[in-house]
Amino acid sequence: DAGVTQSPTHLIKTRGQQVTLRCSPISGHKSVSWYQQVLGQGPQFIFQYYEKEERGRGNFPDRFSARQFPNYSSELNVNALLLGDSALYLCASTLTQGSGKLFFGSGTQLSVL
């Protein structure tokens, strides 16, 4: 079975631009979560989606948004990029919204110049 896949793997943007990151969950998983991991820190929760609805949001500004599609894949959008948005963005999927057993993708490394 394919694991969680994310695209692109690396991305370079400049300040003020917008970016869209994509995630495909493990087949059968209905919940997708997004995490931001800054170098030297643990992953920080951004969003959880389950059955195409937002089920949780972390302490991130409104520049961050996401959605989940009928096939359970998901996109994370970040507008008006700041230097501080440079990080590894991780997507994780689970069978249900309540499970802490997350299956992570390899992430998208975003660099904002």
Place this chain on the structure above:
Amino acid sequence: AQSVSQHNHHVILSEAASLELGCNYSYGGTVNLFWYVQYPGQHLQLLLKYFSGDPLVKGIKGFEAEFIKSKFSFNLRKPSVQWSDTAEYFCAVNARVTGGGNKLTFGTGTQLKVEL
């Protein structure tokens, strides 16, 4: 708000040495605790988890962790480490969020290097 503290940021051990990585958490609800591991070049993956019952939980590759409620701790242990255990280890607590979902709150991680 929940939080997780990992006391050791970098640990270097020789093969066959014993390992104990500290983790303390702060959370007012029912606790679900996890250790995740990230091997070099690989994605983050679950090592072991505690939901309820026996406070000593066993995970993959000979790892175990003990939940001590009175100390708010969930330390990770392995009696004899191998070179292949070189990785970054993250402790995490699961918490409910507004909207009905769940989130993991991670510690800052411990980078373990095992030398031959």
